[in-house]
């Protein structure tokens with residue numbers, strides 16, 4: 001039985017194509033690694049131009065992603081290789097929404113990189129903006145509904161310049177117009 005007291009972030013180390021990699025990772029874990037299921041609890045990947053959250057093991061099930069921490073953590077895998085380039089912002093904002101969702105069940109668990117527990121690995125990638133992520137999570141705590149709302153809009157591709165909305169008091173009408181058009185498109 002998994003007793004989550006932390007969240008651990010991974011990358012898949014594979015290129016994110018526009019088709020579903022989650023099933024391929026699952027097959028690899030079962031057939032090549034001998035796991036009974038995919039090792040992670042959650043995954044985030046691009047499917048037809050939109051980042052989707054994929055469910056792996058149940059959160060109460062012990063994971064198979066981080067040696068020494070599988071009985072007390074939730075493992076999230078971002079599909080992609082972030083050793084050479086940063087994950088796209090839409091993927092990161094989807095991650096923030098997912099973390100908020102996990103917080104609603106377990107409270108504000110501390111977040112770690114896989115590398116923290118396995119220093120010989122670069123996971124979730126040398127270019128992964130971990131401090132930026134922690135900063136965003138802090139900004140979008142439950143006492144900051146506005147930042148949470150902006151994060152949600154980014155992960156749904158309604159807004160692509162979160163910093164503009166978060167660090168600006170006097171919005172320009174062209175941005176507001178663009179925002180309204182994006183929302184209208186999503187409603188179609």
Ligand SMILES: [Zn+2]
Pocket residue numbers: 009010011065114115123124
């Ligand atoms: Zn990892």
